[in-house]
């Protein structure tokens with residue numbers, strides 16, 4: 001895992017910190033790998049999307065393709081995440097989870 005990716009996530013979260021005044025978001029564990037889509041959601045997405053910084057994204061039947069697109073490309077206040085930050089497998093997993101198509 002490329003540690004150069006960490007400041008970018010942290011930077012995105014600084015914006016959230018400014019808005020939410022909350023604690024820093026957790027990053028992938030020491031192996032540098034996310035374990036599941038749920039972990040990505042809980043530690044990255046949920047930081048904004050469960051706190052009111054971003055809109056609620058679960059339970060809305062958002063298409064997984066759309067979720068993957070937004071995560072890779074960003075959208076206004078939504079930061080983009082590179083494959084070095086969230087790899088394709090984990091992105092697919094979190095997109096399925098958020099879309100409601102699959103848990104984990």
Ligand code: HEC
Nearest residue numbers: 012013016044045048053054055067070071075076077078
């Ligand atoms: C730093 C805060 C932050 C993080 C972290 C974050 N988001 Fe977002 N996200 C936002 C904000 C703010 C918006 C609303 C953007 C706008 O419309 O201006 C958004 C929008 C979205 C949307 C579009 C929602 C809609 O109503 O169309 C999706 C999908 C989304 N985020 C998915 C994710 C996923 C999946 C993750 C985790 C990999 C994630 N986001 C992480 C802040 C964040």
